[in-house]
Amino acid sequence: MVQRKLENKFTYFLRDPRVTSNLPSRVDNLSPEKIWETFLSAIFYVGKGKRSRPYQHLYDAVQLWKTQESPSSKKIAVLFVYLFFKHVWNDGGGVICLHVFLNNIPVEAYTREAVMIGALGLENLTNAKGGEFYGVAAIWMSRQKRMLGVYLLYRAMGIFLNEGERQLYPEDIN
Structure with a gap:
């Protein structure tokens, strides 16, 4: 019998704390619509990964931030994510990395990423391309994909509100 190692993938969001302003602690004073709007508008990158993949973005951005060099990567997402991190860190904040929908097979993680990017709109994110x-x-149909994306984003909001907001600063990344 051949055993195969399954790759456990997950979906993650990079979020701007300047927009959320510790949203989980403020929910009692906000309408459900304002909570939803704030949650969505704070997302600037949607990704899928395994193990430490989301932290690779943070590590790359920290290296560029510390050296004050311009990104030389041809991957446009790296450039946009770096520029976004730079603005957040220069304003004294830390980037929020929220992991959701853990332990998926790769094709499920790719699809979840794609429907959430579609629901948010690629033009509202630093992602270089939509998902697969x-x-x-x-x-x-596009409507069905968008509906699943909205549903998954709503579930992700619940995870965020329950787990709270933890910011990552340059000194947190080694």
Whole structure:
């Protein structure tokens, strides 16, 4: 019998604390609509990964921030994420990295990432491209994909509000 090691993937968000202003601690004073709007508008990157993948963005950005060099990478997302981190860190904040929907097979993580990027709108994110759809979701109509994306974002908001806001500063990344 051949055993295969499954890659456990997850979806993650990079978020701007200047927008959230510790949203989980303020929910009692805000309308549900304002909570939803604030949660969505704070997201600047949606990704999928395994192990320490989201922290690679942070590590790369810290190296550039410390040296004050311009990004030389041809990957445009690295440039935009770096510039966003730089603004957050220069304003004294730390980037929020929220991991959601853990322990997925790769095609499920790719699809979740894609539907959430689609629901948020690529133009509202620093992602260089939209995600890839697999399985039955690949043949869905745009409306169905968007509905799943909104549903997953709503579930992610619940995770964020329950877990709280933890910021990552340059000195937190080695």
